Amino acid sequence: MTNMLNLTLKVWRQAGPDQPGRFEEYTTTVADDASFLEMLDYVNEDLIAHDQEPIAFDHDCREGICGSCGVMIDGQAHGPQKGTATCQLHMRKFADGSHITVEPWRAAGFPLIRDLSVDRSAFDRIIESGGYISVSTGAAPEANMIPVPKDVADAAMDAAACIGCGACVAACPNSAASLFTSAKMQQLNLLPQGQAERWRRTEDMVETMEEFFGSCTNHGECQEACPKEIPIDFIAMMNRDYLKAKFANRRRGGQRKAG
């Protein structure tokens, strides 16, 4: 059964990274079947009709998998529903008459572009530094040559579910990217295929992460905000691997840190 909701929004508007920002208030009436982004579409159509520039926000698949979308909703990354990206949040989670505050991710590692849109390229730099297994096309052995125990494959998949949205950074009081980095790293560090580069990968990814983001102090906010409910266990595993890498590397010529 569709119900209509009357809402008051307070949305962060900022024309560019060097422009001053401010909150603007909008009122709207939408069906509770709408997704949060459809509600923003609706507000935008209304703004355009009144010759006002629409609110810029990142989004694409609207199925919770591409990781493009993500805003702070009443101070919570991706809003009130656990394990749910902004695009999959539906308005039935809000009461009629709600006042909703919508802001971009706020972190030094994610410079603002416009309104609710931020630059998350730092995540790509972390992956480029070592978030892969080096195997050129054609160099792979027959797929069933290396058995991977189901539990290991499942744990790797739990980590690999990360969509790279940046909610973990936005939710963290230190703007740390430990949940993202550890998930991407541990997927590969857990698998037998990932062992050859394990220590070097760990060092490179951690140290690149630290160029852009704050330090983890185990608040655990990231785990609460993560739309894929990735646990902070992976951060502990990353910290363990980092420590080991620092000792291991001296003796493992093959995995010495690059450069």
Place this chain on the structure above:
Amino acid sequence: MALSLDSHVPDGPLADKWTNYKFDLKLVAPHNRRRFTVIVVGTGLAGASAAATLGELGYNVKVFTYHDSPRRAHSIAAQGGINAAKNYKNDGDSVYRLYYDTIKGGDFRSREANTYRLAEVSVNIIDQCVAQGVPFAREYGGRLDNRSFGGAQVARTFYARGQTGQQLLLGAYQALAHQIHAGTVQLFNRMDMLDVVVEDGQACGIIARDLLTGETSRHNAHAVVLATGGYGNVYYLSTNAKACNVTATWRAHRKGAAFANPCYTQIHPTCIPPSDEFQSKLTLMSESLRNDGRIWVPKDPADCGKDPSTIPEDARDYYLERKYPSFGNLVPRDIASRNAKSAVDSGHGVGALRNGVYLDFAESINRLGEDVVRERYGNLFDMYERITDENPYKVPMRIYPATHYTMGGLWVDYNLMSNVPGLFVCGEANFSDHGANRLGASALMQGLADGYFVLPTTIAGYLATKLGTTPPPITSKAFDDAQADVDDRVKRLLSVKGTHSVDHYHRELGKIVWEYCGMARNKAGLEQALSEIPALREQYWSDVKVLGDGESYNQSLEKALRVADFMELAELKVRDALHREESCGGHFREEHQTPEGEAKRDDENFQYVAAWEWGGPDIQRDAVLNKEPLVFEDVTPSQRSYK
């Protein structure tokens, strides 16, 4: 002027063609590769895997994506799996069977040699992805697990929970990231390709627009690879991501590349039905659900509003199991979709808007237990519940077909090169492997086959002929003209200052195309569409309202450029559908059906690829039809039967 469409399919027995061809192809020696620059547009499965592989080989690669990161491309949303002829299940699979299923599934409208090659390299894809660390599902013994998909009677689909596309794309993205770090690949993110540059009849570069600053720039290369996906968003509502668009391939078409079979569109049977007017997109529920879900509608339309749990077994019509006993709920997508449409059209639709059919898991939950069902499909069930507020463990899912994939695309030869020399096309953007209907779990296979294995091999044959040459400088007239044209389009759209938003026009276009060129088509409807689309296009250019400027981040302007191209593509698509006086796969002409209501092909008159050539802006009058006959040396086309 008729184009010369030589498919360059090599001679020899089908199974040896690719092996022999690779030996006959010219090579570029390792020390010469760095002398060549290749532009790759798009970073989905096909683009990311091609760019990474070309980088590994030693070419200079420039890769473009309109996303903030290559990892966001829409391949990421593919759920169910990827086919490969490994025969790990010992159930009679083989390269030949995968090839045969694919060509039959495509209703004998694809090119035999390309389809065979696809099946042949499928096994290498799985090897490559496993080595990259893609966490495919495993059995307890640690070996890879498989499941079944539509149109096949073997289990050959590899999967990573319900996120196979995500995991494969991240594998390719990580390989790409490695090459970016190594310096062989240069990444241009948030850059939208708005034109191909052709000089002396050869593709030599692109014009791209920086989405953040609005600046247009010129990029030259020895070859250009388009891996820019399909055009499903011509329907506005589809399972594609919001930004998916036809601009790259359409602009290439306007520069001379033939557009093949634009009427072949796949309507996926298992999507969540729309709930209201302002819905922004449709969400797919993986075909893998048809392994364990049973599709039905109430026999009596009077039951359609009732609580489904109160409808007894004998009052339900499990119509796919009834009509197609050997494939049952796993018939190919076009057949499942058409049957859902007839169930709803005949008044048997369920849900508040009577616009769906049931996909019911009760029997599987009883047989396997809820935990097993949760392990197989948990994330899909959660997604369904978030969208509909209904719990599919308790209440059957409601599903209805939605646009999902486009089999048509730019015409390519066996080398994946279009008829414009130097312009290559990979993945969904080309037309080559799926004919008139694509089987489930084959899009991921084709994207990666093209990107990892086919294109990096065949492109050498072209580049070898260019050794010692440099691409035309970006100051040449061809670049001047192309950039001026792009800048002019931007300026025109901003200066209309009309009354309706871009989305309004996109929605209107979608309604026309869905109504007249969707799951079922007929002459009168297609002609109606051909009168409505040009009128809407004219109105668009005189009434669209794009606020803001062209020198900053302007999402309305991005969309406006894309919708302008959809307005043109839509007309060609309908024109193609009107000319194809037969039914095949996803193209169902109501005038051409068997007494049982199945698609009726006309092999005598339509066993060809319709490759349309740009003739001018009056598309229905000026587009030129070229035909590439489809020659079947190996299989004999037959009436598809899944009974």
